[in-house]
Amino acid sequence: MAPATQYELSPPPGDAISALAFAPNGSTKLLAASWDKKLYAYDVAKPDSSLIKTYEHRAPVLDVCFGDNENEAYTAGMDWVVNKVNLETGEMTEMSKHAAPARCVVYSPAHGVLISASWDCSLNLHNVRDPSSTPIRIPLPGKPHAVAASPSKVVVAMTGRIINIYDLQTIQNLFSSGQTELKLWQQRESSLRYLTRAVACMPSDAGYATSSIEGRVAVEWFEDTAESQARKYAFKCHRQPAPDGDGDIVYPVNALEFHPVHGTFASGGGDSTVALWDAEAKRRLKQYQKFPDSIAAMVFSKDGKYLAIGVCPGFETGQEDYSGEGKTSILIRELGDNEAKGKGAK
Amino acid sequence: MGKKRRGHADIEEILGRPWCYYCERDFEDLKLLISHQKAKHFKCDRCGRRLNTAGGLSVHLNQVHKENLDHVENALPNRQGLEVEIFGMEGIPTEVLESHRNRLIQNFYQAQEDRRIATGNPLPGQAKEPRKKIKIETAEELKTRLREWRARRKEILANGGSLESMMKSAQQQAAPAPVPAPAQQQQHYPGQQQVPPQGHFYGQAPEGIPARPPSGPPGVAGLPQRPGGDNIDQLIRMAEAGVKPAAEPEKASKKDKKGRMFYDDAEISPEERMAKLPRYAFTAA
Incomplete structure (x- = not known):
């Protein structure tokens, strides 16, 4: 077995x-969206000269996702705009504009649907297959904080512990029908008591995981039967004993990602640790050594061989100012063959 | 070694089993323990190589993978340290060995006691000593008691005492005879404590009260009466198991122990807070 390694991308x-995003189709291209108003493209297979290009935005970039191929990306930013970025030429096209910062973008290649979520409490649905079409605005009952897509569904987590689930096929049908009213597939109340921090969907399309600011992760299933709903559970994680010995410090779980091959998932928290979990067996597979700072974002490569971890200082309650300058890094972990593989239910 | 009768190992056998310092699991023999340690605690997660000790793994990680080992995998929270060099049963600090031994002994006797209570069988080797003699009154004794009771009723009625208090004291008198079931006994305790001293005959009443089971330490008496009333069996079992009543509130407070949250705004996300900072502000043109 080739020795697995961990290295840092430079310059950070x-x-x-x-946000971090890995290119589709087994490419080793990684995109990193940063608060310094830039989008960074790296090639993780070249540890020494990994930076390919940067793409200047007008405002901090809050999210990024790839389009149909490794040269097409979408970004959401503080300037309210959802952009399409041609990664080869650097050309940027405005897809739509919200009435507040755009927080998340997700793209479903199977449906050609690009969804952006904004703090103006709305979703914009873009039909990528028909560039001339106008995006459809869907109002939300709360401010969205995290969005994730499974092969057939989109999960939107909002303030007030509301979770809306939409069906991607319904969205696609909406485009062809010319209507603008999207019927949501299901609305759920978050299983977690605090503000949702991250959402990730199982690659198997069976369910999703959510995490909150209060060191906890919940795993739920889409299927709306009593048996499936009874299977959902939540657990505590990303807590560290307080230095004064009095109780624990509870950190937010900032990042959740399912492994595309093994179906296990990773969580990254404000406690600077990353853990791998087996959702089926309800077991922790691994906890990595502490990283230099809080984990802000994480992503697995599509073949599951790499785990990219974005590290920068976490934002703490009561913090007056913030800067991640000089303290930000992207670490690539080359995973061993069975590193993220579940051990099977015991 | 053949299997013991009833499948319950004896204490020497239990204490003789090798066990793992890192996770407190015990094993049939030393070889199994060592292979457990190599697989669970000293295995390199990068290449799967099984080392003999945590120190060995640390050196391996350092030299082969350029990484540092900061804790032992799959270990109990307080046993993750690399300071102790463990190989099989070697290297376990004396105080840890001692506390493990004590815990085994305590568990063993508790399990034995639980079995005794669950099955009603006497402890091994104590079969001849009956736990409780059932008192059977002869007809003569019964008659004597009836006579005493009548005499007392007469006395109380003559002194203007109420029949009600008479009945209460009669109940107390009757309690020990003939076969007091444990559950019945329990029912009388609270009532008894509430009975106010009644005239001069109060002094007589305690004679008829069955003694509390001697096994209960003073702590149990102090247990608050819980609604629903737990039966005496459970109290005894708790006492025998060494569970102190104070343990309960302690446990509850541990559960209540709230950690300090690094970020505790339930409405506004950290990103929204950051977005408000002048550093990141964007004013739409």
Whole structure:
């Protein structure tokens, strides 16, 4: 077995990382969205000269996702705009504009649907297959904080512990029908008591995981039967004993990602640790050594061989100022063959 | 070694089993323990190589993978340290060995006691000593008691005492005879404590009260009466198991122990807070 390694991409982004994305189709291209208003493209297979290009935005970039191929990306930013970025030429096209910062973008290649979520409490649905079409605005009952797509569904986590689930096929049908009213597939109340921090969907399309600011992760299933709903559970994680010995410090779980091959998932928290979990067996597979700072974002490569971890200082309650400058880094972990493989239910 | 009768190992056998310092699991023999340690605690997660000790793994990680080992995998929270060099049963600090031994002994006797209570069988080797003699009154004794009771009723009625208090004291008198079931006994305790001293005959009443089971330490008497009333069996079992009543509130407070949250705003996300900082502000043109 080839020795698995961990290395840092250089140069790192100039400020805090908001999102990471790996290219589709087994490419080793990694995108990093940063608060320094730039989008960074790296090639993780070249540890020494990994930076390919940067793409200047008008405002901090809050999220990024790839389009149909490794040269097409979408970004959401503080300037309210959802952009399409041609990664080869650097050309940027405005896809739509919200009435507040755009927080998340997700793209479903199977449906050609690009979804952006904004703090103006709305989703914009873009039909990528028809560039001339106008995006459809869908109002939300709360401010969205995290969005994730499974092969057939989109999960939107909002303030007030509301979770809306939409069906991607319904969205696609909406485009062809010309209507603008999207019927949501299901609304759920979050299983977690605190503000949702991250959402990730199982690659198997069976369910999703959510995490909150209060060191906890919940795993739920889409299937709406009593048996499936009875299977959902939540657990505590990303807590560290307080230095004064009095109780624990509870950190937010900032990042959740399912492994595309093994179906296990990783969580990254404000406690600077990353853990691998087996959702089926309800077991922790691994806890990595502490990273230099809080984990802001994480992503597995599509073949599951790499785990990219965005590290920068976490934002703490009561913090007056913030800067991730000089303290931000992206670490690539080359996973061993069975590193993220579940051990099977015991 | 053949299997013991009833499948319950004896204490020497239990204490003789090798066990793992890191996770407190015990094993049939030393070889199994060592292979457990190599697989669970000293295995390199990068290449799967099984080392003999945590120190060995640390050196391996350092030299082969350029990484540092900061804790032992799959270990109990307070046993993750690399300071102790463990190989099989070697290297376990004396105080840890001692506390493990004590815990085994305590568990062993507790399990034995639990079995005794669950099955009603006497402890091994104590079969001849009956736990409790059932008192059977002869007809003569019964008659004597009836006579005493009548005499007392007469006395109380003559002194203007109420029949009600008479009945209460009669109940107390009757309690020990003939076969007091444990559950019945329990029912009388609270009532008894509430009975206010009644005239001069109060002094007589305690004679008829069955003694509390001697096994209960003073702590149990102090247990608050819980609604629903737990039966005496459970109290005894708790006492025998060494569970102190104070343990309960302690446990509850541990559960209540709230950690300090690094970020505790339930409405506004850290990103929204950051977005408000002048550093990141964007004013739409």
